[in-house]
Amino acid sequence: MSDITAETRGGAAAPLTLAGSQDLSEVRDWIALLKPRVVSLVVFTGVVGMLVAPGALPPALAVAAVLCIGLGAGAAGAINMWYDHDIDARMRRTAQRPIPAGRIEPGAALGFGLALATLSVAVMGLATNWVAAGVLALSIGFYVLVYTMWLKRRTPQNIVIGGAAGAFPPVIGWAAVTGDIALPPLVLFAIIFLWTPPHFWSLSLWAHADYARVGVPMLPVTHGARETRRQVLVYTLLLVPLTLLPWALGFAGPAYLAAALLLGAGFLWHAWAVWRDRQDAAGRSLTGDRPARRAFRFSLLYLALLFAALAADRLLLA
Known part of the structure; x- marks a missing residue:
């Protein structure tokens, strides 16, 4: 097997050994x-x-x-x-x-x-x-x-x-x-707290077979896909108004408010798509849980952009 080589500062080739590659893999x-x-x-x-x-x-x-x-x-x-x-x-x-x-x-x-x-x-x-x-x-x-x-x-x-x-x-x-601890960080705590169920249940809708195999009682396993989809929508409906509190309480401005409304509309659209996904009599999705996958991916973007908007708004207000 030929050595993989790398350039040294002097222009000569130095061997990049398999051991080095294994070290990098172990670090990863x-x-x-x-x-x-x-x-x-x-x-x-x-x-x-x-x-x-x-x-x-x-x-x-x-x-x-x-x-x-x-x-x-x-x-x-x-x-x-x-x-x-x-x-x-x-x-x-x-x-x-x-x-x-x-x-x-x-x-x-x-x-x-x-x-x-x-x-x-x-x-x-x-x-x-x-x-x-x-x-x-x-x-x-x-x-x-x-x-x-x-x-x-x-x-x-x-x-x-x-x-x-x-x-x-x-x-x-x-x-x-x-x-200390005050109301503003507790509001942010509550936003993430309510965001977590629709985020994770969207994932569990298309990973429910894994959870069922190992006996982890995720909601789709214990209560079925339809109830899980309903809960995704319910928690999203609770979440979106809560995200307006930073503006209502005065520690965020109109730029954050606009972002929260726009992102909230997007999250609600995805949650509604999850709820409306076609299902068979056993509660399984007939569309390969594509709405749930999209909702899961959007939920990650949603939280990141929502907090980015709060940070940007805060810096503008400073």
Whole structure:
């Protein structure tokens, strides 16, 4: 087998060994444990919480706070993957994750997650304040203990109650700046809290076979597709008016209001399409759950753009 080569500074070719490629692959696996796509949205909503807060942190401390939010979320994801590796191995959507695929040992993943969780909380407390650190610890504990270990395998309301874990970052960001908790970050918490069920149930509509296979009582498994579609619409109808509160309470301006109305209309259209999707007598979709897939993808864009509009509006008002 011929060596793959790379240019050195002197112009000579240096071998890029297979070991180097394996090292990169191992690094990617450790990063995958942190659920980076989830972490990116968590970090962004935390940053918006910091921007909405009165006052500001020195740049170095602001960067430290953002890193702690990301590390804390990643730590929770790693511990979640450790706990769920048995069912992940039997689900098509998750079978290639690092632990079920055999690329990382479960015990090593648990130690990694616990170490990052401890580090993130300690650094947050030392760099900002212990209120922010306490909320960060609460968010990690809620995701791991309440959602992952207690609710996920026991009740179809797992994602409703457990969704609170993902709603903490704006509160953490606010607390990092102010050292307290007030109404504005709680409104942002409520927005993410109500956004989570239609977002995740849209996913579970087209992944319900995986959940049924491993006995996880997601709503489509326990109550059927039609009830899940109804709940997607109901929660979206509750969510959209709530997103107007930042403007009504005065911590966002007309630019945010316009974005919230436009994005809300889009989300309602997708939720209505999910509800109207044709089904057979057993409650299964006849269109391959295409509306649910589109609603899931739009929900990610929706939350990101909604919080981006709030950040932009806040910067304009500053």
